[in-house]
Structure formats: C-alpha cells, structure tokens
Amino acid sequence: MIRIKKEILDRMEELSPSERKVARALLADYPSSGLGSTGALARTAGTSAPTVLRLVTRLGIDNYAEFQKHLREEIMHDLNAPVRRAETGLRSESEPVASAVERSVAERRDLVGRLGTTLSGASIEKAARLLAGGPRSVLIAGGYYSRSIAEILVHQLDQIIPGVDFLGDPLGYDVGKFHGAKGNTVVVLFDLRRYEQQAAQVAALAKNEGASLIVVTDEGLSPISDRADVVLTAPVGGIPFDSFAALMALTEVLVEAVFRAAGQKGIDRMKFWEERSSLERSSHPGAQAPDTTEESS
Template structure:
C-alpha cells in the first residue's frame, strides 16, 4: 500500500500531534515526504520527535528510510499517467460502458479505505448536533455536488445554505459563520485558492471546517477540523461517483443521528412543498380538447383555472398559447437575506427568474440613510424590493416600566427605519419606469401580540403594516404595488430556534396546537407568498396584509 494511502487508513490510530503531522504530510504530498523531519515538524506546528514517531508507527526504522520509500513511489507515480493513457487508447472503443462501470464500482469500493471511519463519524456528529448554521461551497465541478448536499441537508436541518461566492456576492451569509457553525468545503484536484481562503476565514471566525477532497488533499486541510478524502479518477474527467455515494452516506448518517428532529423537519417539507409535475404532451393535448366535465388543475390543463366570463366563454388565468409571466430579467433586492426567511425568499425569487441582490447588516447598515442610498445607487434600477431585515436584535422581554430608550430605539431602527430607507431608495428607480413590487415582512405580532413580549417589536411590525397601506395608496398611480406578509412562528434562524427550545416540550406542543395545520412554518412557506405578491401578473393586488401562519390567527 502506498504511504499516503496507509496514512489515510490509519488516521484514527494517530495521536492529535501525529495527526497534525499526517495532515501536513498529505497536504503537500509527495514533496513533503522529501523534506527533513525538522522542516516537516515546523510546517505541522509540532516537534521533530513527533515526526519520527509517526514514521516509526508506519514501520520505518529511520527518517532516511522513510524518504527512500517516498522517492521510489514518486518515480513510479511519474510514469503512471502516461501508462494509463496509453492503455486506455490501446483498448479502443469496444466495451467502453462495461469498463466505465467497473472502474466506477472500484472507485466507490475505495471509499472504505480512503475515508477513515472515525473522521466520517465526526462529520456526521457535527452536522447532526444542532449547528447554528451550515454553509456549503464547492469548486468548478464540485459546487454542483455541494448544492445537492445542501438541498438534502436542508430537509433535515434548519439554517443550511449553499454559498456560491463566499468571498464575493455571498460574503454576508458567509460572515455569519462563527462558533457553533459548520462550513463544508468540497475542493478537488486543481484545488482552488478561494476554497483555501474561505476555509481559513471560517476557521478564524470559530466555525468547524469539514473538508471533502481528493486523496492528494486540498490545501484547505491546513484549516480543516475533519477531512474526508475521496479517490477520484477517470477519462476524460475525474469521476465524482464516489463523491455522490459519500454525500448520500452523510445525509443518511445525519438523519439517523438527528432522529425525531430530522423526521419532523422532513414531515414539514412533505406537507409544505408542492411541485407541479409535467405530463406527457399527448395526454396534455387530450386534456385540453376534453371539455366534457370538470377537471383538476394540473400540468397541461391551464383551462381548469377558468373563471365564469360575462360575455360567454371563460376568463382564464392565462390566455391560451401565452405562458404565465415570470420574473426573468427583473432585478430584486432582498434585505436580511443572510439566513432564514430572507435567504428562503431570495432563493425563491432567483428560481422565479429574478436577478437577486442579497444584503444584510454585515454588509450595509440599512438603518443608516447615507449607507443605504449609496448601496442602492450602486445597483442601478430595482424592480422588486422585499424588506425582511429586522428582528428583536438580541433582546428579551423587559417590563415597560424598566425599558430603556436605547432598547426601544434599537428595535425600531432595525425594523422600521431600515424599511423606510430601503423603500425610499428603491422607489427612486421604480417611479420613472412605472413598475415596481414592494413586499414588507412584518409579523403576526403586528396584528396581535408578540410571543416574546417585546413591546418595540410589536409596535414596529404594526407600523410596517400601516406603512404598507400608505405606500400602496401613494405609489399605485406609478404602477408600483405594496403588500405585506405577517408570518406566524417560523423556525428559521438561531434566534427562533432558541425561542422554540426555551418553550420546552409542553410549551412547544401548546404552540403547535394553536396552529390550525398543526405545524410550525418554514422559510419556504413565506417565500411562496412573496412570489405571488411580486409576480408581474399580480398588479391588481396592493395594500394587503396576508397572514401566513398555518391558521394561527384564527384562534
């Protein structure tokens, strides 16, 4: 077995200091194996005796003996790529499918030796142990697998995000990572600098770094707490088949470890998500021609949405032959988009075709007028604005007779001043073009009382509802609609998770029993309502406040 493979296989046998040496050794393999023991010790941040102990554990009597073995392996490795290519060409085209299947089965089986079981178990544990936030990122090809892992984990865990540009467009969400957060980095050979920089930044912020990489090890290993190496190979590109198997194993492991929590979140998804399925074209045509009776609304059956007309025939949701309008080409701004409801809304609008700009307080202080105006000015024209930024700014209930001016003002600035500033800035580009959509995310607290008992929060959310009505009245002549959503209890971020946990089993049960559909909300529930309000063909809906609370407001 090659030295680096043996180190992988025996990683769980090593002491913490020896593991640091092993990671430093593998991070720059095979060059690191030709360095002196003292040089490798400095790189690993350990001592020379630790390096020598690792060599001894691997069965070498001295460091020079270890280096001689490394040089032999280098010589063999230098010849192997050419030899593999020559053999592949010599085999010709016959039996390509069979060879490809056999090669990929071998790669999958190699997971048993490339991934140390102890490291895999640690990865499952940190993901399942209620992380405050999980951010996933990948490279040129591996980003698509990071998206798959993020999408599947999101149905088991709250606060999971795929971060496309951790040091660019998505830096706001990435900067939220800290102690209690987890960043999953996928970086395979032709390792990318941004992955190394992002992992180092997350590590400095106190997050746990989980690296999934090839067996030559990405430089991210220097910042990684957990490393899962995957053997990749193939013609013409590295096969990601074993990576997909590893992803599925991780998801299964996390679900098993999360237990009832994970199953409950999956249940919420099952009850909330509705995906319209397309039928075969021939069947769709038959449905359109069949006018013999009532039909269900479904793919290929738009006319089932028809309403009685006043002049014979019917008034349909969309004229025959014309597709429903989308947000393609529209520019949207979502504030408070680092996580939770804001992130879910931004994702939904992007899926609807909009070019979405996400902003959060880590990037811009939206309660500062000058900073807000400057940020919006840099965007150019804006078509859609969703005001999500706000919250309780870390406060808990304080009796009104003990409440300070500073505490009151902080909540009003976070919720109401930001709404005013962003609306004013966005309207400046909407008015001249005669079109715009504005949605305020208020709260059920603005229509009733706050579960947290924070007076300023209730006042700010009630004010947002009033502000919505006034904006609808003022901006309607300019082709701009303004609407509001009052969410119920949505488990969407560390604050709401902490609030939920504080209720205990009995309090949680009592809260759910006051919700007609008997479940808490998800960011996707709110995002769907926003998608309706901002749709191009929703231009006759304005000044409305919609409670999206599962029927909680009925009680």
C-alpha cells in the same frame, strides 16, 4: 507507494511536540519543504536535524534519502492529471466499445465498493452530529468540478435541517456569511485531487472564525485535512475525468446519517417542504388543477 502526507496525518497524535512541529512545517509547504536538506526543514520548524530524522523513522522509513524518494514518487503520482491519464487510457485502449462499457461500469462499481474501506462509520457519525446538532448555519462549498456534488448536498440537507447555504463565491460576495461564525457554524468543503488554493483559504477563514470544518476529499487527502474536525474520504479514478460515483454515494450516506440524527425534527421539516412546494406548484399561473371528474363508464 507510501503516501507521506497521509502517514503524517494518521500519526499526528502519536508524535512528540517537537516532531509535531516538523510535521506541521512539512505540511505547511508541502511537498517543497521535504525536498530540501534535513537542516533546512529543521530550521523552518524551529527544531533540530535529529528531530527531523526521528519523524522520518516514525513514518516507517529508514532514512531521509528514502523519505525523499517516496516523496518524489507521491509528487509524480499526483501530477498524473486528467489529460495525462486520458492520453494513456486512449493509447492503451483497443477493446470493443461494448467491452469498454462493461469495464467502465465495473471500475465505477469497484470505486463505490472501496468506499467501505476509506470511510469510517465514526467519521460519518461525528459529521452527522455536527450537522444535525442545531448549528445556526451550515455553509457548503465545492471546487471547480465538485461544486455540483456540493450543491446536491445543499439541496438535500436543506430539506432536513435549517440554515443550509451554498457558497458560490466564498471569498467574494459570500464572505460575509463567515462573520461571527464561532461554534454555531459548520462549514463543509469539497476538495479533491489537484487540490485548489481557494479551498485552503476558505478553510483558514472558517477556522479563524471559529467554525467547525468538515472536509470531503479523496484518498490522497487534501492539504486542508489537517485543519478539519472531520475528514470524509472517497476513492476516485477513471478516465477522462475522476469518477464521482463513490463521492455521490458518500454524499447520500451522509444525508441519511443526518436524517437519522435529526429524528422527528427532520421529518417535520420534510413535511413542511412537501406541503409548501405543493402549494407553490398549485398556485403557479401556468399550473392546471387536476381533473377530478369521474370517467364515464
């Protein structure tokens, strides 16, 4: 299946200025804008119907009717929500429990293995340079489910670089953290399929304030990917919910890359964490001092 959105994002730099206008108009109201006529899309983009057709050809598609066919297939694929996938998996499942466990483990192992094809070394390197390059602050937010992975990233990065903060309510009580971001702030957003409107609003806020944006998403690519400075992609799948096996591996790969980019500063900060956390544990009212007496022989 041709994924129209991914093809557009992959080829954006190859497009002519007028074709890029059509592409951006399509992405701005995706996928609805692609389901109308060529004339309607051209008017929205401020170009012409022939320009729309040239973009379609650029995507390797013969005509507009075929383009819309691929678009509808993509929509149906994305509508394959967790509950529907769970129902399908349950109906088709007749294997013994032990076999189901083996298959489930193998599927998650495959997701981690595929990470090598969805995640480029260049994108990880660029993200690591941004994060370890001394930004004033690093703001990290996740979605309904992915916030748990976002919090893990916060806790680990905070022991390597300073200024890391979790956005629990990025459009509410945390919104002030974006003020004056400029180029001194890096925002990391997790946005996986069933992409959330809040992620688009946070991405727009980050870019409007001048922050650098790292988007962590799946192979379908979040709509905010076209606004990102770096896109990190992990494969997801499984039932009843998407597996985070590859996403967790991606997070660990990113943390290691930041650690290596930070160098001695990262080591010094880790030492501080170790010393400080040990001090707090030993001074806690409920803590007991270790027994240093020798055992009698």
